[in-house]
Amino acid sequence: MTARDAGGFPVTRTPAGVVRSARSTPDLAVLDTRISGCYACPRLVAWREEVARVKRASFREEDYWGRPVPGLGPADARIAVVGLAPAAHGGNRTGRVFTGDRSGDWIFAALWRAGLANQPTSTHLGDGLELTDVRVAAAVRCAPPANAPTPEERDTCSPWLARELELLPRLRVVVVLGGFGWTALWPVLAAAGYALPRPRPVFGHGVEVALEGPRGPLTLLGSYHVSQQNTFTGRLTESMLDAVLSRATELAAPGG
Template sequence: MGAVTPKTIAQLDLAVSHCRACRRLVNWREKVASEKRAAFRDETYWGKAVPGFGPADAAVLIVGLAPAAHGANRTGRMFTGDRSGDVLYAALHAVGLANQPTSTHIDDGLTLHGVRITAPVHCAPPDNKPTVTERDRCQKWLDAELRLLKPTLKSIVVLGGFGWQALLPVLRKNGWEIPRPNPKFGHGVEVDITAPGHSAGSTPAPGTVRLFGSYHVSQQNTFTGRLTPSMIENVLRAAGSHAGLSVSAAAS
C-alpha cells in the first residue's frame, strides 16, 4: 500500500486515486479517457483509479465489480454515469438510502444515507473483466476500507459472484469468522459472520456483520429481467434495516 497506511477514509480515497499498480489497467483506463465515447467527446474523463463513495461511518457497504469504462472511469464516482448506476441509485433512493434517484456526475448533489459503495477492483478493465492477479493486487484497498469501516459496519451487500469471491478472504483476514466451506453466492442469500472479538452463537453477536447477495446491476441482468427493480430494492431494504438505518417500506 506504500509507505503510509491510510488512517482515514479520506486518506484511503486519495491513495486509491493515485494507484498505478496494474500496468494493463492503467493503460486501458487512460486509453479510454483519451479516445472517449462519441457521446462524451466534450467531457474530461477521470481516467484514474476510482475510490469508494459514501460516508466514512457507513453502516452498509455495497461491493460491486469494477468501474465502467465510460461510467465511473469518466465521472470519477462509483456507478455514476452509466446504466448500472441508474438502476442502483434509483433503488437506493426508493428505499430511502439516497437523497435522489440519479447519479450523473460527481457534483450532482447526490448523498448516500449510511451507505458506502466500493469495488474489489478500482480501475476500469478491458471487457469489464479484471484478471485474478489484478483483483488480488487491488485487495489491499478493500482490506483497508473494511478495517476503517469496522467500527460502524453492520451489513454488506455484494453485487455478483466476482465481488463475493473477492470479499470473503479479505473479511477473514480482518478477523471475521466466515463459515467453512465458504458460503455460496446467490441472489437473496444472507449470511451472518461473527465480528472480531466476539463468539459465535445462536443469535448475532454485537458487531456481527450480515452479508447480502444480489445479482449485479449490469445491463446483462437488468435488461433480461434476471434482476428487477423490486429485487434489488428488497435486498437493499433488508440490508439497511439490519444495519438500523431508516428505510422505506416496500410498495404494496
C-alpha cells in the first residue's frame, strides 16, 4: 500500500523515488497528486512548511497550501510556460502556480490578452480561472528560501517537469521565464530525445530555438521572468511579454 501524507497525497521521499513516480504517471491528474506529495528535498520541505506555519501578517487568517505546487492547464495544450518556482506567499499559499502574487498578476494578464486565459487575474483556487491551449508549470515545485533553488534541488525536481511535458502530446512551444528555467529545461529535453544544439543557446529575452524530437518540432522561446525586479524596473514590459506570447501562439497554431 502506498504511503500517504496528512493531506492524502502519495508520498515520495527520495530523488530515486521521484524518478520512479514520475515515469510511471499515466496522466496529468495523477501527476498533480504525486507532485503534491513530494518530500524529496529536505531544505525545501522545511522552508515551505515554515512559511505555511508562520505566514505573512496580511494572510494570517488563511490556510496555506505549504506543499509542492503542480502545473495548471489542459492536456491538449500546444504551449507550455515554465517558470522558476512558487512564491512563498503566492503558490505556496494558494496551492496554484503563479496564483496570488505580483508575478502571477503579470503572467495571467498576459495570457488573457493573448486569448489563452478566460480572465486576467488569478487570486485563489475556485476563482473561475481557466486556461486554453497553455499549461503553466515551474522548474522547481516548492517555494525556495530567497527564491533560489540549488542545482541539486533543480535536478531532483526535473523528472516531474519531464513527465509533465511528455503528457502534453500536442506540445509545440515552450515559453521559458528566466535563465534558471532555461538551464533546467535542457536536460529535460535531452532525456526526452530532442536533438539539442551545441553549444547551448544563451538565454535572453526573445531568443528562439527550434528543435526536432520524437514528437516533431518544438520551439523554445525565452522571456525575462515576470519577477518584480524585472517588472518594477522596466526590464520586462507588458509589450515585451505580449510579443513573446504572440509569437508562441503563432508558432503553436496548426500549420504554424
